[in-house]
Structure formats: C-alpha cells, structure tokens
Amino acid sequence: MIQGISIYHFLIVSTLMFFIGITGFIIRQNLITILLSVELILNSVAINFLVFNRYLFPGQLQGHFFSLFIVGVAAAEASVAIALIINIYRRIHNIEVNNVNEMKF
C-alpha cells in the first residue's frame, strides 16, 4: 500500500502503455522497432503483476517472481529475435517487414 496513490493510478498507466505498444506493433514497418514495441508490452505487464502483488496480496511474492521471470523471458526473446534479424539482414540487406516474405532455413 503506497500512501496517497490508489491501485487504479498504476493500472491506468500500465494499460495506456500496453496499448501504445500495440499501436506501435501495428504502425511500424521495421523489425527492430517492432521488437521495441514488444518490449513496451512486456514491461507494462510486469508493472501490472507487481501492482497486484503489492496492493492485493502483500503476504506473498508471486507477482514479484513472475515479473522476474518476465525479465528473463524478455532477455531470451530479444537475443533470439536479434539473431534472426541479423540473419535476415545478411540475406536480403534490409529489415523492412514487407520484404521479409520467406523465412525458409
């Protein structure tokens, strides 16, 4: 419980951040900027987990640990995605989404 700030304040911030990420996912053309939007989405979800942990179930640490795992999953996801992007760049010298229509290994 944080003095003076209700749970709704945090949740509104994270909701807006989530949908900004979705919008970026839709309007962006470049693979790396799409990855940036995905990071925004993951981050907003982690905020949600922590806020529910702190405000509603302060006797346990479940939200805390799942945010920790989200950070780990985000790191794994970013490294694999960047490896893929660099490989695509080697093949077609471009990382625009419209030009990537074949991903056969």
Place this chain on the structure above:
Amino acid sequence: MTLNVVMFYLLSGVILTFSVLTVTSRKMLRAAVYLLFVLVATSGLYFLLKFQFLAAVQLTLYAGGIVVLIIFSILLTSHISEKFKKPETWKLWMGITAFVLGSALALWTLLSHNFVKEPGVKEIPVNMHVIGNQLLGVGKNGFALPFEIISLLLLASMVAAIVIAKKEKN
C-alpha cells in the same frame, strides 16, 4: 501533495511521453534511447512500490543489457541518419483505432471493478533472504520449478542465438 504522489506523477508522465515517442519517432536510434528512458522510469515505479531487488534487476538487465543489445543490432543493420517514411494512412488509423477502442474497453472494465485486498494479511518484507528462500523453495510459496524452467529456456535461447547467427560455410 506528498513527495510520493509527486514522484508517481513525474514517473508516469515520463513513461507515457517516452512510450509515445518510442513508437512514433522516425529515427531508429532515437526510438531505442526513448525506450531506455521508459525502462529507467519503470524501475523508478518499482522502487516506489518497494520492490528494490526487482528494480535493480530491471536497471541492469533491461536498461543495461537488452537496450545495449538492441542498439548494437541497430548499428549493425541500418544507417543511423536514415529517416523512416511516414506510415500509410490506413495503417496509422488502424493503429489509433486499436489504441482508442482497446484502452477504452480495458479502462472501462478496470474502473468499474472493485479491487478487494485480501483481508488480515501482513505485508512481508522483500529482502534478499526472503527472495532466495522462496525462489529455491519447493514447499509452500516455493518457486523452484519455474526457476529451473527459466534456466532451461535461457540455455535453449543461447543455443538458438548461436545456431541462427552463425555464418554458413561455403
């Protein structure tokens, strides 16, 4: 207004402003740096919620690791001075519609729901002792299984990154 509230509004203002800039900036390196600001402000929110360990993890792993990785890959794959062309109009409107409709629905659901705190629970301190015990515990409140699974995931992603990024012979 106490300092708490002032900090909260400052941090959430930074988060929202720089998230919008991240998805609208037309220079890629700038978008990555704006994402860095968002992540640092988020770790500030974690400090505000009194999760110091997670805030430190966020700063070192997210802001220190992932953003540097992304910046390196930007430097490898594109010209820094290059500007994106504007997104097509129908795509832009589709994105804005998704934002408005989605956030309206989510916020309406959120604000009409009454969150009830679990009654009669004492706040437990989040220090390293508690975190270590719970993360490796197998009993009640133990998180040994997800911990093992995430270690497997990290191993798999390491192997995958090496296999994918390796240069082919010939």
